[in-house]
Amino acid sequence: MSNIVExxxxxxxxxxxxxxxxxxxxxxxxxxxxxxxxKTLKKDHDFGVIPGTGSKPTLLKPGAEKILMLMGLTSEYEVVEKVQDYDTGFFAFTVKCTILRQGLKITEGVGHANTREKRYTSGRQQDPYTLANTVLKMAKKRAQIDAVLTVASLSEIFTQDLEDMDFEQEKPRQEQPRPATQNGPATEAQLKKLYAMAKEMGVSDQAMKELLQQRYQVESSKQLTKQQASDLIEYLEQFRATQEQPA
Known part of the structure; x- marks a missing residue:
């Protein structure tokens, strides 16, 4: 009783x-x-809604990236648990995402993915060995979204249910063949524009590096193709437009 009173x-x-x-x-x-x-995020790109569920929209990877940029935050990732069974072809990863502001930890998020999830076992047979890197990236993405929902107090607006997370993967993608001219390396003019835009918008080198890794799986803007550079320029222009909108 005394413990309750205390x-x-x-x-x-x-x-x-x-x-x-x-x-x-x-x-x-x-x-x-x-x-x-x-107001800033775009439906079916930054967040998605599962048809017929009536549930809260699901925050997607591009939306999480924009929120981090809006808040001036960076992220780091650590694989805290992994299973790599080469005999059975089962791979599982648990990743921790740490959100930082000027090097100080703000919050953390955790994400898990494995090769026995329905998305990897149903339909066309896929080689589990080639899926190892895919599920690692999925765990990383889930950890990032988990952390962003916490740090931005957005859990009442967005969700990250397992069923909802299938939305991004299952959206039909109709990839158009790219012209050969778009597959070459980014031009010097594109790289100069990217550098100028990042400097003007106050995007730090670390934030840009993370953006390149997460969107294009490259370490430097010099590794971008022309198509990727055009996509990144468009992405930054959209982000800059949201910053210039009156509150």
């Missing part, structure tokens, strides 16, 4: 020490940021 007294003490005006101001800022995110 617990209640401690809870009351914490509440009494809270600056209610500061809490109210913080809640208002959270609401404003949530409204900005909803």
């Amino acid at each position: 617990y209640n007294n401690a809870a009351i003490s914490i509440i009494e020490s809270v600056n209610l005006q500061q809490v109210q101001a913080t809640m208002q800022k959270i609401a404003q940021f949530q409204a900005l995110v909803q």
Whole structure:
């Protein structure tokens, strides 16, 4: 009984020490940021809705990237658990995503993926050995989205249910053949424009490096193709337009 009384007294003490005006101001800022995110992100690109479910929209990888850029945050990843059974062809990865601001840890998220998920076992037979890198990237993406939903207080707007996460993979993709001229390396003019845009928008070298790794699986802008460079320029232009919109 005494433990319950002590617990209640401690809870009351914490509440009494809270600056209610500061809490109210913080809640208002959270609401404003949530409204900005909803206005900025694009349906079927940054977030998706599962038809007929009536559930909250699902935050997708491009949307998570935009939110990190809006907040001036960077991310780091660590494989905390893995199973690599070469005899049975089963691979599983659990990844931790750490969100940082100027080198200081803000929050963490965890994501898991394995080769026995329905998306990898149904339909066309796929070689599990070639899927090892695919499921690692999926675990990384899930960890990132988990962390972003936490740091941005967006869990009441977006969800990340396992069924919902299939949305991004299962969207029909009709890839058009790219002209040969688009498959060559990015031009010097494209690279100069990317550098100028990043500098103008205040995108740090670390943030740009992460963006290149996550969107195109390259370490440097010099490794981009012409098509990828055009895509990144368009992406940054869209992001800059959202920054210039009046609040």
